[in-house]
Amino acid sequence: MLLDFDRLGALRAVLSGIAVLVGAFLLLPVIVIVLLSFGSSRYLQFPPPSWTLHWYTDLFNDPDWLASFATSAEIAIVVAIVATLLGLMASFGLTRGRFRGRETLRAVFMTPMVMPVVVFAVALYALFLRLQLNGTFIGFVIAHLVIALPFAIISICNALEGFDKSIEDAAVLCGASPLEAKLRVTLPAIKAGLFGAAIFSFLASWDEVVVAIFMSSPDLQTLPVRIFSTLQQDLSPVIAAVSTVLVALTVLLMVIAAFFRRGKPA
């Protein structure tokens, strides 16, 4: 009966009330920011005295901000591609391989996801100081690759485990070499997993803050780093504009993901 909503009695009002409050709690701050991005107050008075778009024009005319958007996007795209590729190979090894320590290896691959990022950031920063990779594009890509890889592996391993290997065997029997069978039959069949891996890797890199702070240089700043360093000094409404753009992208992504899930045949 505790799981039957209609029979909860007074508890029903309590649960619903809390749910509404928490929903509002989660939603309102973001809405406030979106509204403030259109407000004219430099000091983020709420409600704003009047409405304006000039924070957005400031934002889109500022070469530094645009450069950061571009940098983040470029790094994230490269990371998405490479992580998916490496993740695909690793997943084949993890799901099909027969060797001792396979499960341990799987746990090792997951480690970057479960440890405190700042520890990894600091450690990698030290290494990159030696290799002079700090502030370089490739350094960023490598750092984000380590972070994104577990997401790619999880997504692709799931897809591979749900795939019936005898279909691949049938392709081999039909005359395809093992590699050809994978390319022509297995990969198309797991494309949802590959897609998921790319998307999650992209997002992992795009949103990543801590490692990026250490990797950045004055010339090479990802978007989160620029936001962070601006925020350390002042609460400019331009950040509100940036935030709104990011929120809009998130909503877009959620809508696309929902479409995909609904449009897929069972």
Place this chain on the structure above:
Amino acid sequence: MSTTAMAFPGNRAVTRRPRRVSGFWPTSPALALLIVFFVAPLLGLLLRSVLDPHPGLQNYAEVFASTTYLRIFMNTFIVATVVTTATLLLAFPVAWFLAVAPRRWASLLFAVIILSMWTNLLTRTYAWMVLLQRTGIINKTLMSWGVIAAPLPLINNLIGVTIGMTYIMLPFMVLPLQGTIRSLDPATFRAASLCGAGRLQVFTRVFVPLVASGIGAGVLMVFVMSLGYFVTPALLGGTSNMMLAELIAQLVQSLLNWGLAGAAALILLVVSLGIYAIQFRFFGIRAAGEVE
């Protein structure tokens, strides 16, 4: 791969093939990446913590002896505990609601939670920076209602940090919890009430034990994340009450004290992995990584 004997027609020949360790090599590029750029740097950090500036454990001694550092550990621990508790208290009813409410409302709330979780961390932290300012909405509203006379210091201290982190961690606690509750079989509860248990008893003796693993997983995950969190405490907290992650960053960036930074980082790492190890031992590997 080679054969060591030929088969002749009509003969029962022995054809032996060497056993292969099959399927390991595709993992090698990813593994190489991890070893060079993940494991090696961590080992390097460990080494620095015991070699820099002189070989020995002085860095660790210094960390544990200094009142400043101990206070930072305390702050971090307390904030993590408060955040975890607050998150749990809020997340449990919400997860329960999500699991039992009619689909329309549940889906709506679910979408709000997912949106919150996917919204950029900095955006969410910024929102609270704006709201909690001295001249921000919260203070203004409270003052205009006459609840307070002067603006409350809600930012640049651990209160702001706690509020901000609870906000951010909430979805991470709600999602696994609602999954656990949803997987419960209502028949179990009906059976319990048929056996004579009253509402409260069903709650304490059936409901809570059954969701215990989901609660345990969520609690441990939020706690560990809070211990190592950097961004929100750095932005919402003040310099006088730093938390551990910011200390490590400062030791490296401003003070260039690699030995101490390494020691502090290793302590954080060991505690985090230790807690996960406990969770793995008691709850299995399900929970680690069940974020998406």
Place this chain on the structure above:
Amino acid sequence: MTRPFLSVQGIEKTYGAVVAVQDVTLDIAEGEFITFLGPSGSGKSTTLYAVAGFLEPTKGDILLNGKSLLDVPSNKRNIGMVFQRYTLFPHLSVADNVAFPLRVRRRPKAEVDARVAAMLKLVRLESMADRMPAQMSGGQQQRVALARALAYNPPILLMDEPLSALDKKLREEIQFEIKRIHNETGVTIMYVTHDQEEALRLSDRIALFNAGRIEQIGTGHDLYEKPASRFVAGFIGNSNFFEGTLSGADRSIRLPDGTAIRGVSLDRLAPAKEDVAIMIRPDHFRLHDGSEAAAMLRGTVTDTTYLGEYTQLAVTTSWGAPLSVRLPQHDPAVSVQKGQPITLTCAPSNVRVF
């Protein structure tokens, strides 16, 4: 003797301490339809997979036209195979599925198209060329799998329990299709099943597997009328087993109640054996009409069931063993009531001893 088309020689496969198959030897003629029959885990699929190249035997060899197959990788063996779970490529249409093996062999487009059309005609699915596998029923998917397996004209077609996933009526339909295709194409078929009726219906010969070995190879008639072992007798067709003893210098068989059965062939038996298993099929019994008989069994009827084509009697023998008897409707025994005594007889040639 001419060289056999496909020769399986002494195949053994072990996984550590577990022996999946051993000592599997048989020769298959070109164009033959041979079935591997047996209970689960008896090694029939293992042997099939060794021929396909999915596993490497730990001992033995497989020769196709005198050349060893074991050195040839799976994708070069040019063997067709149909699986229990259809295993069609889900992202390709029916026509593309059938065309796949030809495209992989880089055949020219015209040849591919012609062959695909011919194969779809063979399995009677020409109208479905553009459908996706997910839109087709199980039976149709299996027929596409068949078309795909035959597209490149393989010398051998392997079929691993292809009909187990289908319901009975569909199964019979597709069995008919398989038989027809076998007649039309003349391809050599190696078929695995645990269903003896299917084996009897489809095959030229049956190899009966038990616990990793072949117990007997022969036509359905051979296995039914002259089973080589107790296992074969019990697996194929219905049977009644009871204990008996060999005694006397004349080596006559004695039933537990002392009656003797004379004239039974003993040639398959080990010479020193004294305790034997006696097997008589339910449909070989008749009511004893009082005349001199070589074999007589006394008992009591415990149940009688009218089944249209025949009547089934459940009888308990005078020494307490259960007996299942199947009688044609004209036999006077069908009117024996429950609880009444009955004496049955059967021809000595229908008595098997192990």
